[in-house]
Structure formats: C-alpha cells, structure tokens
Amino acid sequence: MARLGWEPLAGLWREMENFRREMDRLLERWGWEGYGWPSLTAGYPPINVWEDEANVYAELELPGMALEDLEIYVTGRNQLSIKGERKAPQVEKGTWLRQERPFGSFHRIVTLPVDVEADKVEARLQNGVLTIVMPKCEEAKPRKITVKAV
Amino acid sequence: MANIVKREHRGEVTAAEPVRTVTYSPPVDVVETADELRLYADLPGVRPEDLDIRFENGELTLHAKVAPRPEKGEFLLREYGVGDFYRTFTISEEIDSDKISAELTQGVLVLHLPKREAVKPKRITVKTS
Numbered sequence: 001m002a003r004l005g006w007e008p009l010a011g012l013w014r015e016m017e018n019f020r021r022e023m024d025r026l027l028e029r030w031g032w033e034g035y036g037w038p039s040l041t042a043g044y045p046p047i048n049v050w051e052d053e054a055n056v057y058a059e060l061e062l063p064g065m066a067l068e069d070l071e072i073y074v075t076g077r078n079q080l081s082i083k084g085e086r087k088a089p090q091v092e093k094g095t096w097l098r099q100e101r102p103f104g105s106f107h108r109i110v111t112l113p114v115d116v117e118a119d120k121v122e123a124r125l126q127n128g129v130l131t132i133v134m135p136k137c138e139e140a141k142p143r144k145i146t147v148k149a150v
Numbered sequence: 151m152a153n154i155v156k157r158e159h160r161g162e163v164t165a166a167e168p169v170r171t172v173t174y175s176p177p178v179d180v181v182e183t184a185d186e187l188r189l190y191a192d193l194p195g196v197r198p199e200d201l202d203i204r205f206e207n208g209e210l211t212l213h214a215k216v217a218p219r220p221e222k223g224e225f226l227l228r229e230y231g232v233g234d235f236y237r238t239f240t241i242s243e244e245i246d247s248d249k250i251s252a253e254l255t256q257g258v259l260v261l262h263l264p265k266r267e268a269v270k271p272k273r274i275t276v277k278t279s
C-alpha cells in the first residue's frame with residue numbers, strides 16, 4: 001500500500017533533485033575563476049550522450065587537451081563527472097588581435113538514465129574529441145521477452 | 151527529418167539546414183608578433199588530411215571536412231552538432247605566402263603567416279654627429 005503511494009512522489013523527488021543540481025551548477029559557474037567559457041547555455045563544455053544496447057557513450061570536444069589534464073569518473077553508478085582545465089597558449093611577445101577560443105577550468109556532471117559499470121568505463125581522446133564508453137549494468141540492458149501463445 | 155542544431159560556442163551557424171550539411175565557424179585566436187601573424191583555430195575531430203587551407207590575394211580560407219559522429223546509436227542528450235568547419239579571413243598585412251606553415255595537434259590548428267621582409271619593423275639607429 002505504502003509503495004503504491006510513494007511511486008509518483010519518487011518521480012517528483014528526482015525532478016527536484018535535478019533542479020537542485022542545476023542550481024548548484026549555476027552558482028558554481030558564477031563563482032568560479034575561469035574566464036572565456038560562454039555562460040548562456042546549460043553547461044560547458046557541451047556534451048553529447050547516446051546509447052546502444054550494450055553501452056552509454058558521452059562525447060565532448062576538448063581541442064588541445066591531454067588525458068592527463070582531465071579527471072573523469074563515474075559515481076553512484078549513474079553520475080558522470082568530467083573535470084579539467086584548458087590553458088591558454090603562452091604568448092611571450094606579441095599582440096592579441098582576436099581571442100575567441102574558450103579557456104579556463106570546467107566541471108560537468110551528467111546524470112545518466114541507466115546504471116553503468118563504473119569500473120569498466122573507458123575514455124579516449126582523439127583529435128581533440130573525448131569519447132567515454134560506459135558499459136551498461138546487466139540489469140539495465142534490454143532483454144527480449146518471448147511471448148508464448150496460449 | 152534531422153534536427154537543426156545551433157552551436158553557441160562556435161559562433162554563427164552558416165546554414166540553417168539539417169545537421170549533416172551544417173557548417174560551423176571555428177573559434178580562432180590571432181596573435182601578431184614582429185615576424186608573423188599566428189592563428190590558432192579549434193577544429194575538434196579534424197585530421198590533417200581533412201583540412202584544406204588556402205591563401206590567395208590576401209584571403210585566407212580554412213575548410214575542414216568532419217564525418218558525422220556518432221555513426222550509430224540513439225541520442226539521450228545533444229548539446230552540440232557535428233559538421234564541417236569553414237571560415238575565411240581577409241589579411242591586410244603583407245604575407246610571405248611561400249613560408250606559410252601549419253600544424254594540427256589534438257584538434258588545434260596553429261598557422262604561421264610570416265610577414266614579408268619589407269613590412270617587418272626595422273630598428274633605426276640614430277647616430278650622433
């Protein structure tokens with residue numbers, strides 16, 4: 001009886017939790033020391049997430065960065081966190097005529113819609129594109145249910 | 151039908167067409183020194199063989215082909231689009247076009263545009279009589 005009553009509330013709770021996280025991120029952005037990352041969109045750097053039957057994939061464009069500059073981890077089975085700092089090139093002499101590329105520190109946290117195997121997550125950085133492959137937990141994989149005719 | 155995605159951090163989207171044909175304008179930094187103009191461009195996902203750089207009559211053109219990513223799968227979150235990069239610049243400085251050089255490392259292009267000898271600043275020594 002109690003369970004039935006709690007189901008819709010659980011959904012609401014999750015919504016509120018998401019909202020809180022959004023707010024935290026906003027505050028974090030206002031308070032941080034980095035510069036250059038545009039502040040009008042949901043978060044920086046932008047992220048694409050997709051899935052197939054076996055894995056969830058996340059991709060970010062991080063040109064000029066090395067894997068050593070990044071901290072990538074999955075916590076609580078569905079929280080992907082990417083942290084790093086993109087440094088501006090060192091220019092000893094000269095005048096900047098144009099400065100459009102974003103630099104500074106960033107931290108993005110994304111809640112994945114399915115649980116993943118945190119210890120089997122793999123990341124690769126190729127031509128400035130970071131791809132994170134996260135194998136889905138066995139329970140999260142789609143299962144074909146055979147329907148028997150009676 | 152494919153979605154139309156605007157990529158804010160890239161500046162303007164040059165064509166409001168389906169994702170596969172959208173061309174993005176890459177962000178650039180330009181530094182001028184006594185000897186050269188140095189241009190940095192963010193071109194994530196671009197390999198050296200996909201990049202075409204031209205310099206003619208004071209006009210510099212960057213064009214990079216980018217294959218769509220991902221090849222398969224279903225999107226859960228889509229905050230940016232993937233497409234070709236294209237941008238042109240008019241350069242008023244006299245450039246020694248034979249000595250232009252470029253490196254592409256981890257999606258960042260560094261392009262060196264050396265100034266012609268005649269336009270380099272020269273130090274004039276003033277002698278006392």
